[in-house]
Amino acid sequence: MRRVWILLLALVCVAVFANYVVVVKAEPLSWVYVDGIYRGMTNLEGVLVLTFQSAGQYRITVTKAFYLPFETVLVVTQPGQTFVQIPLRRAGQLRIFSNVYPVEVYAEDLYLGTVRSVRDTILVPEGSQYLTFKASGYQPQTLLVNVAYTRESTVNLTLIEEALVVNLKVEPRTFSPNDDWYQDTTTFYVYLSKPADLEVRVLDQSGRAVWTRSLKAKAGTNTLVWYGTGVEDGEYVVEAVARTAGETYTARETVLVDRSVYTYTKEKILTISAIGLGAVFLMFLISASR
Template sequence: MKKIFTIIISITLLAGVFAQFSFQIIIGFGNTPTPNIDSLGDYSVIIYTGEPFATVYIDEVFAGKTDAFGKLVVQFSSEGYHTVWVVSSNQSVIYEKIIFKVEKQPKYVYVFGTGLGKLTVFSNVYPVYVYTLDGKGAGVIEKRGDSLLVPTGNYKIRLESPGYETLESQVSIAYAKETPIWVEFKPLPFNLELIVKPEKFSPNGDWKDDECYIKIYSSRSAEGTLQITDFSGKIVLEKSLTVKPGTTEIKWDGGGNKDGTYTVSVLLSDGISQVEKKANVIIDTSTYTYTKEITLTFLTVFLAIMGYLIYTSIK
């Protein structure tokens, strides 16, 4: 005689934007078949994954594991929308969170997983960023021998490494198998740009244009110096720089220097070539805007009004 064990768990919660609800999870162990859908009560659903003993979450709350047939019966108290997320015990399968609607009539909710394989990238440089051609990021290969879990299939991928030309490769990912590829990146030309904004600033403490921002755009990792000189050629600021591909931003408050035109110079080397860029910036403290006083007054009045409203609401 077969033994049938049934566990009924009642849960009540308030889940994000979903209404308050309660549900029961009916789990069959061993070779116990899932109850026939016609025999289930109102507002019941059968979560079907096809994978035995997968972990199921309803609205981010643990709901149980599927039975030997890949099913889990959940009974709700009313109609409504809910989320289901399945976590596989097999690292080669991944499930996406889906939204489903509970209705009075019992129904199936199908949640199917996506098979995964491993992609291993051998490269002359790291890290390597891997993207599918629709722009989705697959992940980052940090060092030699690292792998990524990628959905099975045949498709092109895009590979990027900062400071190097972008590559594309055709891959065929098989379920639960490791696919190695070999790539060689070519360095981008060393390009450098220098922008200073605003071109005129007034470090006079009025909270308007009190600082300028020195933006350095580099196509490659590089090292060098930043130097700011006044109208007579005197160095008023000098510092070492290490930049990565992309944008590096440096803030300068004028350092108590006099009004006038200053020259910002950036000299960087990527180890192969050296590039220098210059830009001018003007310090002019002659105009005081009272932006600080206006802002502080407005903030004081606002806080006073809010304090008064809170005080009157709790009296």
């Protein structure tokens, strides 16, 4: 019996005091962060030993001057040592002279960062490679850039503004604002190739605006919901007008308001919900009475 108690005590001690050890292997004198908190620097052999008190998921980030930062998510499941090899890539600095900022920089599909002014520099992998530069509302530009380790390189960009393009979709094209909880609204999806002042109007058959919204629209998809309040059944024209300093673009679609069919969707949902709540309440009463 005494041996059993000693064995149980030993198992408890192992469970309480066991450590979860992560051995990080990277470039010498690299900075290591765990979940955004600095945890130390690798030694001259490029090794740093991290100790955790519990299993879990940890975000490991490793940085070093003139190396691209590297981040990985590590899942620690059991006590003992876990080894992590961090493949840092040597880099140089890139300064961008551009006619527009901010500029996002990509090496193939790898996002390198965003440059917000000529004062900024960004780390770029060493060697000759094609870099793509993107700015909202402008056509992407790809250049072959030669980058030397620890050195600064420069590029000159003249980004060309995107032409203003507007696409308008109405979904659903027919809706019934009769408060039956089925297709009571419709949504206008307005795609812009670049940011613009956007005005969306709903016009009746005489060309009179029955609903209008104005906004500073972003590049990409912008959504607006129309409830059809206060209008009669019938077909209407949806008009999206986008404007920039030198361009105006108009897109049109039609939408049909039809309240003739009442689906009783609301009543069905409310009835099913009431039955469900009643069943739950009845089960509670039965279990409480036992």
